[in-house]
Amino acid sequence: MPKKYHIETKVTAPRFPAVGKFSTVERREDCAGSCSKCVKKKCVYNVFKDSYQHVITMDEPEFLYLCQSCFRCVQECTKGIFSRVVNPDYILMGDEYWQPEIINQTWFQAHTGRIPVSGAGYRGVFSGSGFDAMWTDMSEIVRPTRDGIHGREYISTSIELSRKPMRLTFDDKGSLPKSLPEITEIPIPVLFQPPSFGVFSEKEVVAMASAAQRLQTLMLIDAKDYSSAFYCFDGTMVPRVTARDYKEYVDIICLSKMLEIADAPGVEDEFPRLRGFKPGLLIAVGLPLDSKAPSRALELTIAGVDTIHFYADDNGREIGSGSPRPLRDLIREVHKKLIDSKLRSTVNLVFSGGIAMAEHMAKSIICGADGVVIDIPLLVALECRLCGLCKTGGSCPVAIGEIETAWGSQRIVNLIGAWHNQLLEVMGACGIREVRRLRGEVGRALFLEDLERESFAPIFGRRTVPCE
Amino acid sequence: MNTVQPEKALPEAVETPSRFRNPIGKFVVTRNSRCTGCGLCASLCPHGVHIKPEGYAKPLPPRSERCVGTACEKCEYYCVARCPNKALSVSFNSTLETMGDYRWTPEMLIAHWHMAETGNLPEVDLEYSLGSSGGGFDKMRFRTPVPSEYIKISDEVIDTSLDLNRRGDERPQKTLSLPCYGGGMSFGSTALNVIVGRARAAKRLNTMTCTGEGGYPPEFLPYAEHVITQVATGLFGVREETIQNAPVVEFKYAQGAKPGLGGHLLGDKVTPEVAAMRETVVGSSLFSPFPFHSVYSVEDHKKHLDWIKEINPRALLSIKVSTPSDADMVAVGSYYAGAHIIHFDGSYGGTGAAPDIAKKNIAMPIEYAIPRIHRFLKAEGVREKVCLIASGGIRNAVDAAKAIALGADGVVIGTADLVALDCIRCGKCESGRGCARGIASTDAELGRMISEEYAEQRIVNMYTAWRKQWCEILRQYGLRSTRELVGRSDLLVNMDYLDEAERAKYKPAPQNKLVI
Numbered sequence: 016m017p018k019k020y021h022i023e024t025k026v027t028a029p030r031f032p033a034v035g036k037f038s039t040v041e042r043r044e045d046c047a048g049s050c051s052k053c054v055k056k057k058c059v060y061n062v063f064k065d066s067y068q069h070v071i072t073m074d075e076p077e078f079l080y081l082c083q084s085c086f087r088c089v090q091e092c093t094k095g096i097f098s099r100v101v102n103p104d105y106i107l108m109g110d111e112y113w114q115p116e117i118i119n120q121t122w123f124q125a126h127t128g129r130i131p132v133s134g135a136g137y138r139g140v141f142s143g144s145g146f147d148a149m150w151t152d153m154s155e156i157v158r159p160t161r162d163g164i165h166g167r168e169y170i171s172t173s174i175e176l177s178r179k180p181m182r183l184t185f186d187d188k189g190s191l192p193k194s195l196p197e198i199t200e201i202p203i204p205v206l207f208q209p210p211s212f213g214v215f216s217e218k219e220v221v222a223m224a225s226a227a228q229r230l231q232t233l234m235l236i237d238a239k240d241y242s243s244a245f246y247c248f249d250g251t252m253v254p255r256v257t258a259r260d261y262k263e264y265v266d267i268i269c270l271s272k273m274l275e276i277a278d279a280p281g282v283e284d285e286f287p288r289l290r291g292f293k294p295g296l297l298i299a300v301g302l303p304l305d306s307k308a309p310s311r312a313l314e315l316t317i318a319g320v321d322t323i324h325f326y327a328d329d330n331g332r333e334i335g336s337g338s339p340r341p342l343r344d345l346i347r348e349v350h351k352k353l354i355d356s357k358l359r360s361t362v363n364l365v366f367s368g369g370i371a372m373a374e375h376m377a378k379s380i381i382c383g384a385d386g387v388v389i390d391i392p393l394l395v396a397l398e399c400r401l402c403g404l405c406k407t408g409g410s411c412p413v414a415i416g417e418i419e420t421a422w423g424s425q426r427i428v429n430l431i432g433a434w435h436n437q438l439l440e441v442m443g444a445c446g447i448r449e450v451r452r453l454r455g456e457v458g459r460a461l462f463l464e465d466l467e468r469e470s471f472a473p474i475f476g477r478r479t480v481p482c483e
Numbered sequence: 484m485n486t487v488q489p490e491k492a493l494p495e496a497v498e499t500p501s502r503f504r505n506p507i508g509k510f511v512v513t514r515n516s517r518c519t520g521c522g523l524c525a526s527l528c529p530h531g532v533h534i535k536p537e538g539y540a541k542p543l544p545p546r547s548e549r550c551v552g553t554a555c556e557k558c559e560y561y562c563v564a565r566c567p568n569k570a571l572s573v574s575f576n577s578t579l580e581t582m583g584d585y586r587w588t589p590e591m592l593i594a595h596w597h598m599a600e601t602g603n604l605p606e607v608d609l610e611y612s613l614g615s616s617g618g619g620f621d622k623m624r625f626r627t628p629v630p631s632e633y634i635k636i637s638d639e640v641i642d643t644s645l646d647l648n649r650r651g652d653e654r655p656q657k658t659l660s661l662p663c664y665g666g667g668m669s670f671g672s673t674a675l676n677v678i679v680g681r682a683r684a685a686k687r688l689n690t691m692t693c694t695g696e697g698g699y700p701p702e703f704l705p706y707a708e709h710v711i712t713q714v715a716t717g718l719f720g721v722r723e724e725t726i727q728n729a730p731v732v733e734f735k736y737a738q739g740a741k742p743g744l745g746g747h748l749l750g751d752k753v754t755p756e757v758a759a760m761r762e763t764v765v766g767s768s769l770f771s772p773f774p775f776h777s778v779y780s781v782e783d784h785k786k787h788l789d790w791i792k793e794i795n796p797r798a799l800l801s802i803k804v805s806t807p808s809d810a811d812m813v814a815v816g817s818y819y820a821g822a823h824i825i826h827f828d829g830s831y832g833g834t835g836a837a838p839d840i841a842k843k844n845i846a847m848p849i850e851y852a853i854p855r856i857h858r859f860l861k862a863e864g865v866r867e868k869v870c871l872i873a874s875g876g877i878r879n880a881v882d883a884a885k886a887i888a889l890g891a892d893g894v895v896i897g898t899a900d901l902v903a904l905d906c907i908r909c910g911k912c913e914s915g916r917g918c919a920r921g922i923a924s925t926d927a928e929l930g931r932m933i934s935e936e937y938a939e940q941r942i943v944n945m946y947t948a949w950r951k952q953w954c955e956i957l958r959q960y961g962l963r964s965t966r967e968l969v970g971r972s973d974l975l976v977n978m979d980y981l982d983e984a985e986r987a988k989y990k991p992a993p994q995n996k997l998v999i
Contacts, residue, residue, distance in 0.1 A: 059919040084909040085919035090503035134912025138584035141618025153743035444743025475980035
């Protein structure tokens with residue numbers, strides 16, 4: 016039996032206490048003092064005892080926000096001296112898209128390697144825009160996956176990054192060619208790239224590359240940033256070059272199995288020269304995910320590119336538009352354009368920008384991506400708070416540039432281990448055991464617009480408020 | 484006219500204060516040191532905020548949870564204005580900012596605690612029928628009633644009963660007094676006193692509760708006619724006698740909180756008692772697989788039902804499924820396989836621990852599923868032959884009424900029962916020793932925080948209040964029975980489908996930004 020893909024996670028504690036959500040506030044002046052029923056002694060989570068230890072060691076005040084929200088101290092104190100407050104630092108993390116809850120859950124996954132689990136049902140908003148306006152399907156009674164989630168080792172999450180011949184070709188003698196193009200696969204549908212901010216030292220990028228190597232995926236990096244520190248990851252690294260400068264990096268290109276060249280007029284003319292440097296070299300083209308992306312994708316596909324990497328903005332929106340569309344819609348548009356041209360199966364599409372949670376990876380694939388490229392979640396796994404201080408010249412509150420690479424690498428492996436498990440959960444529920452079959456399988460998804468039209472329009476008529 | 488049978492009349496509500504000495508309210512009343520103990524506030528307040536027992540020098544600490552706050556300002560008995568020493572103040576309770584979530588807002592929680600305590604709908608200005616989720620039930624309203632439609636009849640003559648057997652087969656009819664029953668919560672995941680308390684409440688309310696997949700503790704036997712035995716994929720605790728005990732047997736194919744994922748009871752919760760009931764090993768995590776490995780077609784499904792029918796000739800059969808895109812086909816298939824009740828559990832509900840990715844993303848919310856299933860069953864000509872039950876994110880009496888108006892015959896409730904028992908929805912059901920508030924825990928100490936009697940009465944009280952709400956809704960539209968409300972989606976409006984002028988006539992839902 017072939018070896019099954021497995022991600023080895025290991026609990027890797029953060030260097031700094033996580034930014035907590037809530038704290039209890041005491042009106043000490045009303046405390047009865049030495050009360051035999053003191054709620055602090057009874058705290059199920061030992062928050063008060065732990066806080067005392069932090070006070071003794073004069074820790075940073077984050078320990079004040081470890082409250083687990085059971086409210087028993089608030090409701091049981093004989094003098095009623097407790098109330099609660101929200102940690103103002105928690106609210107300030109991230110932005111409208113990268114919400115504090117996403118950051119918090121990413122930290123949890125990077126710490127434990129486990130998927131976030133909670134009780135009491137769903138607690139969030141009904142729906143939203145983009146990926147929040149779709150649900151994934153499940154099967155029951157008829158056509159469920161035979162092994163379900165408990166046969167998870169039989170679910171494949173591998174994707175290809177090499178161009179796929181559409182048919183067998185024969186030589187003049189009617190024989191198959193001696194060598195067929197090599198198929199390049201990665202076992203998870205996610206690649207890495209350094210984020211556009213928050214990289215203070217090479218250690219962070221090395222941690223990302225090391226994790227990519229352990230996970231058997233690939234890491235994109237600007238060729239100008241390639242240094243000797245990455246030589247040990249050469250099969251993992253994908254240098255990013257431009258049509259103007261690639262000749263300066265021939266030695267790096269020759270070390271790599273894949274490169275990404277930035278899109279530019281006539282870039283496809285460079286493909287033969289690039290492949291000439293190293294036979295079998297995979298060529299990806301990176302281009303902005305704008306209104307021209309679908310037609311450009313078609314041109315590049317016809318020109319023989321292996322993989323196309325589309326860059327949305329950090330919040331998963333269209334580039335260069337006054338009213339940008341979300342990644343969900345853009346992926347569908349590109350995918351459909353290639354389907355209509357009967358070329359979708361020849362090329363691989365990966366998307367980056369705004370992939371913040373495991374569900375975004377699964378939903379991107381359902382919408383038509385082969386895989387995704389992530390950046391900011393890697394930084395968050397290294398404890399980034401997305402406070403934005405570094406963008407304005409401030410210092411990093413968690414000194415992210417000073418991490419140990421082994422620690423960082425394990426945190427990222429943990430995060431992807433948790434994402435991988437969540438992808439398996441979604442696929443298991445869908446009854447799909449092969450992530451390549453999930454690609455573009457919109458029949459295994461439920462879109463807000465469709466549900467509103469099919470379920471509500473017959474009752475309520477015409478919507479006057481557009482679906483987000 | 485249908486009336487509630489005397490022997491099935493709803494029980495009396497009995498005031499049952501919270502287990503916790505400091506209940507949380509919308510307002511905080513503060514009495515400062517200027518108070519001289521004159522007792523004027525106690526004599527004035529009609530809401531019972533201020534109490535000065537005979538012989539006490541000063542009033543007891545204010546019962547803030549009873550304060551109606553700003554609604555009182557114009558009243559002559561407004562304590563803050565009348566206090567001769569200006570010792571009193573009223574303010575919003577800022578702790579509410581740290582409580583609840585988009586679906587169960589702080590006010591909805593507080594209102595349900597009030598209902599569970601008193602059996603009445605809240606007098607305080609609390610928005611308890613709309614959450615901040617921004618969609619689904621929170622976008623729907625009952626249309627503005629026409630005054631001439633109103634019928635002036637008492638709650639006693641309004642029929643809220645629900646027939647579970649509409650097939651007209653040889654099996655007995657079972658009629659519940661409420662259009663709802665309790666969802667499955669297993670022995671092991673939830674404290675024994677809680678699940679037995681639910682069964683006791685179900686008996687008094689003449690409705691039902693469900694074992695979940697944890698076996699059938701002997702404590703259920705006195706209430707056996709009101710306990711559904713669940714047969715789920717792990718078959719934990721399923722024995723011939725537990726099937727024979729039950730008036731209704733529920734096959735759980737999937738559940739809304741984790742559709743397609745099966746179940747998982749953490750090893751910490753597998754105590755010797757739980758292990759004995761489930762015939763497993765102490766401390767070892769228990770997985771309920773997904774799916775039933777014996778069912779891959781409607782024909783297999785029928786085989787399952789026939790098996791139960793053979794073992795218990797009087798049992799009605801319920802099929803609990805989640806809400807996939809082909810929910811309507813599942814419904815029809817289940818009917819033809821022989822089910823009496825088809826129970827759809829939407830994706831936003833659930834009480835137990837589940838992966839967050841599943842709770843948010845897998846399967847459709849129940850609001851979308853109900854009308855499409857209702858319409859499809861009608862088109863197939865079998866709608867009148869099945870009892871269609873909805874659950875998963877039905878939080879309050881108005882949600883339940885909306886679900887019925889969309890096409891369900893009744894609803895299944897889980898979370899609201901737990902909220903009645905002081906659940907605060909912290910979501911930490913699975914962590915460490917389990918629920919810190921003693922609800923979802925089998926811990927030796929935490930699992931005994933609630934008595935059966937307390938659980939029973941609080942739940943009875945909450946449904947008593949809910950029934951009052953249903954009766955008021957029915958009266959407004961000239962209806963005398965919840966059966967008449969089934970499928971009356973013409974009584975609903977959706978804010979996203981109204982023009983601006985029309986939308987302005989309806990109360991907006993709260994739009995709080997919450998930390999969850």
